[in-house]
Amino acid sequence: MTIGIASAMTMQFSACQQTERENPLLVESGLPFGAPDFSKIQTSDYLPAFEAAIKEQRDNIRKIVESKDAATFENTILALDESDRTLDRVSRVFFALTEADKTPELGEIEKKVMPMLTDLENEISFNTQLFGRVKQVYDNAHETLTGEEQKLLEETYKSFVRKGALLPEDKMKRMKEINLRITDLQQKWGDDLPAATNDAVVWVDKKEDLAGLTEADIAQCAKDAENLGKKAPYAIVIVNTTQQALLTSLDNRDLRKRVFEASVHRADGTNKHNTYGIVVEIARLRAEQAELMGYPNYAAYSLERTMAKTTDNVYAFLKNLIQAYRPQADAETKAIEAFAQKTEGADFELQPYDRFYYSAKMKKEQLNISDDEVKPYFNVDSVLLNGVFYAANRVYGLTFKQRDDIPTYHSDMKTFEVFDKDGRSMALFYTDYFRRPTKRGGAWMDGFAKQSRQRSQLPVIFNVCNNAKAPEGQPSLLTWDEVTTLFHEFGHALHGMLSNCQYNGLSGTSVARDFVEMPSQFNESFASIPEIFDHYARHFKTGEPMPADLKERMLKSINFQPCYAMGENLAATCLDLAWHMLPSDKIPTAEGAADFETEALKQIGLLDPQIPPRYRTSYFNHVWGGGYAAGYYSYLWTEVLAVNIADVFAQKGALKPETGQAFRDKILSRGNTGDLMQMFTDFTGMQQPDASALLRARGLVQNVK
DSSP states (O other): OOOOHHHHHHHHHHHHHHHOOOOGGGSOOOSGGGOOOTTTOOGGGHHHHHHHHHHHHHHHHHHHHHOOSOOOIIIIIIHHHTTTHHHHHHHHHHHHHHHHSOOHHHHHHHHHHHHHHHHHHHHHHTOHHHHHHHHHHHHHHTTTOOHHHHHHHHHHHHHHHHHTTTSOHHHHHHHHHHHHHHHHHHHHHHHHHHHHHHHTOEEEOOGGGGTTSOHHHHHHHHHHHHHTTOSSSEEEOOOSSSSOGGGGTOOOHHHHHHHHHHHHTTTBSSSSOBOHHHHHHHHHHHHHHHHHTTOSSHHHHHHTTSSSOSHHHHHHHHHHHHHHHHHHHHHHHHHHHHHHHHHHOTTOOOOHHHHHHHHHHHHHHHHOOOHHHHGGGOBHHHIIIIIIHHHHHHHHOOEEEEOSSSOOSSTTOEEEEEEOTTSOEEEEEEEEEEOOTTSOSSOEEEEEEOOBTTTTBOOEEEEEEEEOOOOTTSOOBOOHHHHHHHHHHHHHHHHHHTOOOSOGGGSTTOSOHHHHTHHHHHHGGGGGSHHHHHHHOBOTTTOOBOOHHHHHHHHHGGGSSTHHHHHHHHHHHHHHHHHHTSOGGGOOOTTTHHHHHHHHHHHHTOOOTTSOOSSOGGGOHHHHTSSOTTTTTHHHHHHHHHHHHHHHHHHHOTTOHHHHHHHIIIIITOTTSSOHHHHHHHHHOOSSOOTHHHHHHHTSOOOOO
């Protein structure tokens, strides 16, 4: 049978129409909570999705600007907050993957997408007509609006002003150029630093060189070698911080030195990787941004909208801590060196790559405890289910049901539906706990969707960590630090999941940097509460709880020699501030960056080879690649808040639902809908945080204000 040409063409066209694929990123997924459907999303979907979503937001902005009606909260402020619905969905999925599972293909797309997003942000931030409408609402309605409407208006207006909406045209043009250049540089940083960290791997030829490690650790080194191309039978992978956990156990001093130096020099030009050029240019551009806005330096500009407010307040806080810490740190170092000399000889000089090793032996001798002794009781699955989730159930009444029917971006992930105490389904929570070459270092929380009553959107939250995954058939066991990291990141997750806000722009973790780490640091406190600890600290083979004597020794050891953890954080914090206190004409060259770091630490009293910064300048991702520029102090600042809040819980009943409900109502559910210090006061009854509580909690001197 034959058909006419026209009929055949019509049939072919109809078939194409029927099989044309809809981009899954541009439509609601149909999954619970609107979760992204990774079974349908293809890498080729991202770029066209960004192009369409950016066009949609441009169209939405144009409608706001071209409105003939007088500017109101609804047609301007709310319309602006709602203008990026599709772009928000696409961005959240894409950047979750570029952080946690970044393939070369995604990296190439990111290079195209980032300038597009910066152009869009510049268009919005410097749209004089749009700002004119925002300002009109602010001038006319700020005093009459209340609650979340007033707060969203205030945040929107101040955001425009801080980005340069009031600048003259020539300065506005320069600000746009700076924004674009910083985007380019951070994109390069995001490519270079993971490559530097991956290339810093230390290859080991002989198993005997790994003496001191457990069989499980050695098996992990073999697995890492396999994953990284097997240039040698074993590989020691470098993690994101300066100090490396395996240095606690490695007997081979030469290998310890190799590992430490690989970590410290991963990106400083000692090898093929050198990030200093990126660092100094970003620092110079940030300083210029601040100067355009009328501030003496970037730190002053950045801190204005935090709890700390000024650089003077931050330095006063830090100097009090340093004053209490410094003499104890020196005494701690001398004690470790004296201990090592008992076996190594009186002329033995302790090096930074020795500290963890002899400190661990000292702890073993004095407290009869070691990581290897307790790790069998910290199976990652038990810590999550019987610890993290159990605490959330006891304190907030939450329950968790694993969902195997919701697709994920990687097979290592698990997904849980979260139910409130009344049985109402309230959130979706993903875990992605194991390291891989495509994942950046560190641990973090984010979400595929934020809570918003306006959008009828429940939260879709995830936690990411970089724990070693045991070989098939073996349990993945954690150190105590890794246990507290799971609790920490879940504290962020709770801040997102328990949010109960009207507007997307104010919900969840949309708070100042020096407040956002408080819920996470506070949540760490549950890890050592006896009822919680006993529930999850169970032997991976027998299921038996940790014996009472081991538990006592283990909990007592938490604050054993506390100066290192405090010192590495203080040093990193002061480095961050030192860079961002400089005016643009004082930024050092790339060649002088290392010397600047040394001098900055010397000036503040923290130049200590035994306790180096947690992150050196050349691999300080929080500052150069993340959102913590002039803000790394917030980890210590919020730890004070967290300890103060933990004290209130202890006084009222740490596991009492009434206490948890009060914390939820007054802080966790409120996002950025009110004054953050007032939220703290409402829960604790304290007018100001008590910094001395931090030193007590860390086992250090109490004499700070």
